[in-house]
Amino acid sequence: MxxxxxxxxxxxxxxxxxxxxxxxxxxxxxxxxxxxxxxxxxxxxxxxxxxxxxxxxxxxxxxxxxxxxxxxxxxxxxxxxxxxxxxxxxxxxxxxxxxxxxxxxxxxxxxxxxxxxxxxxxxxxxxxxxxxxxxxxxxxxxxxxxxxQEPLGNAVHTVFDGEVAGKTVTIFGMGPIGVCAVGLCKIAGAEKIIALDQHEGRLKFGKEFGADVLINSASADVKKEIMDATNGHGADVFLEMAGAESAMKDGLATLRPGGRASILGVFPKPFEIDVTNDIVFKGITMNGINGRKMFDTWYKTKALLPKMKLERxxxxxxxxxxxxxxxxxxxxxxxxxxxxxx
Ligand SMILES: [Zn+2]
Ligand SMILES: [Zn+2]
CATH class of the missing domain: 3.90.180.10 (Medium-chain alcohol dehydrogenases, catalytic domain)
Incomplete structure (x- = not known):
């Protein structure tokens, strides 16, 4: 063969x-x-x-x-x-x-x-x-x-790691998994989806799948734009799908107190984060996401796949x-x- x-x-x-x-x-x-x-x-x-x-x-x-x-x-x-x-x-x-x-x-x-x-x-x-x-x-x-379906499953696991209906969600990284996450948040009834990437071409896919706000992180003042888009309160949910230090820091800094951070990105090297201010005092929940739950995620993915129009x-x-x-x-x-x- x-x-x-x-x-x-x-x-x-x-x-x-x-x-x-x-x-x-x-x-x-x-x-x-x-x-x-x-x-x-x-x-x-x-x-x-x-x-x-x-x-x-x-x-x-x-x-x-x-x-x-x-x-x-x-x-x-x-x-x-x-x-x-x-x-x-x-x-x-x-x-x-x-x-x-x-x-x-x-x-x-x-x-x-x-x-x-x-x-x-x-x-x-x-x-x-x-x-x-x-x-x-x-x-x-x-x-x-x-x-x-395997990368869609990663997105399903990350998005449904907590509630998204009625929530404002920041999604950092518009690779295929990030774009799937946008589509899933839309289907699940997120209030506002804020998509970030450094490449305009990739942001277009985010828009196609339902993002409400697009931020080019290569040129924009990311924190200001997210705070403006959330009336100064910060997002309810932060999904890290870029594997970038700046995304992690900006995502945590713009998460509202009591928010949820789900981290799928894989980072090239260790770095510092402000644990005291961004995690402890804000009382956030932060989870690492590895692969797909076996096989809970697959059942969800099977149900969502026909709605996603992945041919796009x-x-x-x-x-x-x-x-x-x-x-x-x-x-x-x-x-x-x-x-x-x-
Ligand atoms: Zn893969
Ligand atoms: Zn084992």
Whole structure:
């Protein structure tokens, strides 16, 4: 089968012919119909500090993790998924026996293996997937749209980490997940959605998905604009999806007392925040968001997916063999979501 590998340190990838994976008794074989490129894949392709530390010991392997496809074979212990089912993948492969797994928090399993990071991923014609990680899709949803459920799930987990109906929400970072968060807040009845990014092109997507106020954080006085847009009180909810120090600081500074901060962004290095004034005295609630709750988030995502019109987010489609074109488009920030079809 055609497959896309990270074989050695440094920028780039390698396309190779390899054997179709043999499945174990508790796995299904998925014929990949669509796989989308994620920010994580950009880190792996570009081989930045994170990738060097996180992936260095896993080479060579097939990367990619956002997928939709059809089950073509099932191991003998597989339950609840059948040959012919359309599926996507929950990418956190949990151990099922650690404290977190046993107490309903599998998404933060201490022995987690991540698809396309720790084990062979989805940039291939076929994928071996543990049956518990196969999420059955509605056959009415086209594969190229179903493949972006994993990042939509991140947005669902973050947005519904607390109440949004009737709230004013700041969302920092209009990448695909941030834009999905805008759409979800709109559907959920947020009073006012304030979207921030440094790129006008990305802010346009925020507007398309329902943002009421757009702030270009590269040029604007961010704190002043948010306080003006909230009648001087600050936002009720702050969603950090940029992974930027300035976003974290501005988001906390413009959160009203008693507000909720949900942090999904991954930051390149540690930094200082004003804990006393921005967290303690304001009595805010702050949560870290990792992946998707297994599988509460997936049920919500399934219900919300048809309402999201995600085709608006998918700017490019390429054959899997043209994957380099996909990375090019994203590097130049010409695209939002790129879907590859084997
Ligand atoms: Zn992803
Ligand atoms: Zn575990």
């Amino acid at each position: 055609l497959s896309v590998w990270k074989t050695k340190p440094g920028e780039g990838l390698e396309i190779k012919e390899t054997d179709v994976p043999k499945i174990k008794d508790d796995e299904v074989l998925v014929k990949v119909k669509a796989t989308s490129i994620c920010g994580t894949d950009m880190h792996i392709y570009g081989w930045d500090n994170w990738a060097q530390k996180r992936i260095g010991k896993n080479l060579p392997y097939i990367f990619g993790h956002e997928v939709a496809g059809e089950v073509v074979e099932a191991g003998k212990n597989v339950k609840a998924v059948s040959v012919g089912d359309h599926v996507s993948a929950e990418t956190h492969i949990s151990c099922s026996h650690c404290f977190q797994c046993k107490t309903g928090k599998e998404h933060i399993c201490e022995n987690v293996k991540i698809l396309g990071v720790d084990v062979n991923g989805t940039f291939a014609e076929y994928l071996a997937l543990p049956h518990r990680n196969a999420w059955v899709n509605d056959k009415k949803i086209p594969h190229w749209i179903a493949s972006v 987010l998918i700017t490019h489609k390429f054959k899997l063999s043209e994957i380099e074109n996909g990375f090019d488009v994203l590097k130049k920030r010409e695209g939002m979501k790129v879907v590859l079809e084997p």
